[in-house]
Amino acid sequence: MSGEGIPTDKPVDLSGLRVAVVAASWHEQVMDGLLAGAHEALTAYQVTEPYVVRVPGSFELPLVVQACARAEYDAVVALGVVIRGGTPHFDYVCTAATDGLNQVALQTGVPVGFGLLTCDTEEQALDRAGLEGSSESKGYEATAAALRTAQTLRQIGADNDIR
Template sequence: MAGFGEAELTTVDARGLRVGIAATRWHAELVDHMVGRAVAAAEASGVTDVVVVRVAGSVELPVVAQALARRCDAVVALGVVVRGETAHFEYVCQSVTDGLTRVALDASTPVGHGVLTVDTIAQARSRAGLPDSAEDKGWAATVAALDAALTVRELSAEATSTR
């Protein structure tokens, strides 16, 4: 994480889209807040159909994101993975990132990656969209996924109209 350059919190006109949010139960205080920020971002973007589901941990996010991608226009994955004393952190982070990318590509459904991969809880708090946070990854991941969903929809419509 560079720690600078976060895009301004914006919205898009996503009326008519359905968004699915998959969030972990680990680090509930932070993830619950991120879910609230993701829902707020969706609603601020005009989305009225938001599905929120919870999973045990970050490794479970890709398979649930895949199920959501079958029924939603955009998906957001939220969680917190904190580095420990073993290599487990690297395996989890790589697995989650690869899995979410695969879901997005296989389903042609944007997946917002809002899984915080940090060295400390303080770093997670700084990115979780709390009142004193420097960043708001729940909001940012949601708007990014909705924006991409609108682009995919536009490209699909263009492809259909040129046939």
């Protein structure tokens, strides 16, 4: 099962971070859960006033995440869901979005929280969305990962006087 081995780090005060959350619009119930999880993590890590923007779908995530990274946010969280259908569209969108988000992080040096659900069924997506009865909260997990990575990068910069 996905979620096994999840880190058990406790939230810390990261109130000084500027964070953007970019969320797709498809599959409203799943996206509402992912966004709620992201907000829960931001609150737990004491990040206030995140910039939240919606995009049409998961394919559009990399471009807008890149714009946020270039706008000097300390971390950007990408939230979306793609559910397999009967055509290869699923594979194309998942690959393009995943590769694009990875490229943004590597090219900009800004952590990108990977909250893109790639599921075979809607039930799988709902189970990962952080809704009541869900077994996982991928919105929370992606946000916490981006925040912790931003914290690590700041520490590396402070240790080496590079940032």
